[in-house]
Amino acid sequence: MKKFLAAILTIALAISLLAACGGGNAKPSDGGNSGASSGENHPAPSAEPAADSNWPEREVRLIVPYGEGGGSHKVSLAIKEVSEKLGVMKKPFIAVCMPNAATLEGQEEVLYGDPDGYTILMHHNAMINGYALGKQDFTYDSFRMIGQIYETPLAIAVRGDFPADDLNGLVEEIHNNPGKYKWTWAGSGGNTHFASYVFYNAAGISADEIVPCITKGDSDSVVQCVGGTADIVIAQGNALEEYVKSGDLKCLGSSAEDTITVGGTEVPSWKSAGYDGTYNLRFFGFLPKDTPDEVANAVADVFEKVVNSDEFAQSMAAQGIEPHWLPAGEAVAAFEAEAETLDGLKKQIPGVTPKEAKDLIVLVNGEKA
Numbered sequence: 001m002k003k004f005l006a007a008i009l010t011i012a013l014a015i016s017l018l019a020a021c022g023g024g025n026a027k028p029s030d031g032g033n034s035g036a037s038s039g040e041n042h043p044a045p046s047a048e049p050a051a052d053s054n055w056p057e058r059e060v061r062l063i064v065p066y067g068e069g070g071g072s073h074k075v076s077l078a079i080k081e082v083s084e085k086l087g088v089m090k091k092p093f094i095a096v097c098m099p100n101a102a103t104l105e106g107q108e109e110v111l112y113g114d115p116d117g118y119t120i121l122m123h124h125n126a127m128i129n130g131y132a133l134g135k136q137d138f139t140y141d142s143f144r145m146i147g148q149i150y151e152t153p154l155a156i157a158v159r160g161d162f163p164a165d166d167l168n169g170l171v172e173e174i175h176n177n178p179g180k181y182k183w184t185w186a187g188s189g190g191n192t193h194f195a196s197y198v199f200y201n202a203a204g205i206s207a208d209e210i211v212p213c214i215t216k217g218d219s220d221s222v223v224q225c226v227g228g229t230a231d232i233v234i235a236q237g238n239a240l241e242e243y244v245k246s247g248d249l250k251c252l253g254s255s256a257e258d259t260i261t262v263g264g265t266e267v268p269s270w271k272s273a274g275y276d277g278t279y280n281l282r283f284f285g286f287l288p289k290d291t292p293d294e295v296a297n298a299v300a301d302v303f304e305k306v307v308n309s310d311e312f313a314q315s316m317a318a319q320g321i322e323p324h325w326l327p328a329g330e331a332v333a334a335f336e337a338e339a340e341t342l343d344g345l346k347k348q349i350p351g352v353t354p355k356e357a358k359d360l361i362v363l364v365n366g367e368k369a
Contacts, residue, residue, distance in 0.1 A: 055117045055298045056091040064122050065106025066186065066217030067099045071236030071319075073219070075149065075283060076122045078315040082306050089302060095122075099216040102187050104136060111138060115288040117295040120146070124283045126190040128335065133189040140335045146285035146300050148326035148334060149307050150316065153256035153280055154195045155237050155267055157249040159225060162232075167253040167273040170232070171203045174210060184213035184221040184230035192221070192234045195255050195279040199234075199270060202277035225249065236281060237262040238319030255279040262320050284331055300328060 062076045073095060080093040098106035106121065113119035121143060131139035156167070164170045174181055185192035193214075200207065213230040215221045218239035225233035226248045233240070233249070237260060243249040244263030251262045255278050256269050270277050285303055287296055306312050307325040316323050326334060 054090075055295050056089060058118065059091050059094050060089070060118050060120065062093050062095045062120050062122050063106045063109050064095060064097045065099060065103035066097065067219045068097045069219035069222075069239070070186070070217040071152075071239045072122055072124070072217070072283070073097055074238050074319060075316070075321070078312060078319075079122075079149075079303070079306055082309060082312045082315060083302060085311050086305060086309060088305050102135065102216075103130070103190075107136070107138075110286060110288055111142060113288050115144075115290040115292065115295075117287065117291060117299050119288065120299065121286040122283070123286065124191060124281050125335065126187065126281075129189045129191065129194055135189050140284075140286070140332070142289060143286035144289055144291045144296055145328040145332050145335075146287060146296070146303050147307075147328055148324060148331040149283045149285060149303070150321050150323045151280045151282045152236060152321045153254045153260060153269075153278070154192055154234055155240060155251050155254040155260070155262055156199065156232065156234050157222075157225065157240050157244065157251045158232050159228070160247050160250055162250065164252070165250065167203075167268075167270065167275065170252055171205065171275075174205055178209040179211065181210055181232055182213040182224075182230040183210040183232040183234070184215055184224045185234050186215055186217045186221050188214055191279070191281045192218070195281075196234050198255065198277040198279050199275060202270060202275035222249070236321075237267075238321060241319060260320055282334060284335075296328075 062079065064070075064072045064076050066072045076093075076095040080095055083089045083093055098109055103123070103126070107123065107127070110119050110121035127136075127140055130136045156170070158164065158170065162170075162173075164173050183196060185196050187193065197207075199205070200210075210232075213221075213224055215224060218235040221230070221233045221235055222239050222243060224230040226243055237251075237254070240249055240251055241263040244251050244265055251265055251267045253270050253273055253275075254260050254262075254267050257271065257278055258269055259272070260267050260269075285299075287299060291299075304325055304327070307323045313323055
């Protein structure tokens with residue numbers, strides 16, 4: 001009888017231990033769908049102190065929802081390198097690229113990750129675009145904001161042998177050869193997609209005059225263009241710089257208000273060439289929604305020190321980017337302002353409704369995918 005009671009107590013203890021072994025938001029079973037649950041389904045943040053108050057005690061992953069070599073990846077690597085130079089981390093950052101499922105793989109890695117400060121999303125305002133277009137059912141308020149790292153314009157480039165050396169020549173070529181040129185951007189509904197249509201509207205280019213070539217990230221877009229699969233690319237300047245320096249690409253114009261520098265070359269704004277349109281990409285860090293204050297504050301403190309350092313400014317200057325740190329509250333306000341103006345922007349951009357986004361031709365290595 002005693003042995004029987006002991007066995008019952010042992011089983012009960014094991015069950016209680018298993019019940020206690022949770023952590024993070026469990027990813028729902030969705031039958032294979034790539035969408036995620038809304039931030040409204042998250043429980044309220046715990047008021048208890050962080051279990052890991054000595055963050056970081058192990059490597060911290062910076063999750064990049066785009067491919068290696070793109071602008072987001074390069075900035076994440078810079079954060080890792082500068083944090084190590086400054087000695088602000090006991091353990092290192094590790095940049096991890098997860099570009100699959102049109103950025104959903106990387107975003108969901110953090111959305112459903114343990115709220116312990118060891119999984120951080122490195123993403124930009126394309127998150128708002130994807131939510132507005134119905135590509136995902138979560139947005140910035142489904143995460144805990146760390147802060148804004150920078151904001152930057154986007155640039156249009158062509159191969160070195162393209163028969164145009166400025167924006168006016170590019171527009172003329174497109175008008176004279178409708179359907180000939182492939183224009184590549186990163187992801188349907190992303191920043192480079194929206195910015196492309198801002199330029200089309202300003203330049204009087206109709207959607208059927210170009211062939212869209214959609215990739216997983218800036219680095220893929222640049223490779224497509226340099227390799228000859230695409231003819232025109234729009235991307236962050238830091239994804240273009242080495243190819244502009246080598247002469248493989250010519251950078252014709254940017255969505256900035258004024259002239260910028262890419263790969264040592266001065267690049268005029270669209271406005272200065274007579275095309276009245278601007279567009280800025282904002283880049284942020286995010287934590288899982290329920291990350292405790294103690295951990296979130298420790299992460300934000302490291303990010304702020306890195307982003308505001310001379311070392312980071314120098315690293316970003318080499319990529320044509322000027323850091324612009326905004327703490328969590330101000331960064332969320334910037335995101336909210338972007339979201340409010342998005343509906344107006346969508347109305348100006350033909351072909352960016354959820355249905356039309358799905359109908360776009362997707363080209364990978366020159367073939368429909």
